[in-house]
Amino acid sequence: MTWYHLLLDFYGCDPGALNGEEALKKAFEELSRLMDLQIIAGPIIVRYVGREGSPSGEGL
Numbered sequence: 001m002t003w004y005h006l007l008l009d010f011y012g013c014d015p016g017a018l019n020g021e022e023a024l025k026k027a028f029e030e031l032s033r034l035m036d037l038q039i040i041a042g043p044i045i046v047r048y049v050g051r052e053g054s055p056s057g058e059g060l
Contacts, residue, residue, distance in 0.1 A: 021045055 010018055018024065028043040 021047075 024045055025043055029039065031037075032039050032043075
């Protein structure tokens with residue numbers, strides 16, 4: 001059996017559009033439906049608070 005994980009890099013996107021946890025959850029659920037995937041534990045969204053001076057800032 002093969003398992004796949006999806007990692008998305010939204011660098012350069014509008015931070016306001018990506019900051020809503022419920023909107024992201026709905027988007028991942030819809031993507032799963034479109035791809036005919038079965039959600040077994042999620043989506044799991046982790047908020048990254050960043051570190052001072054980090055170029056990546058913070059996000060979900």
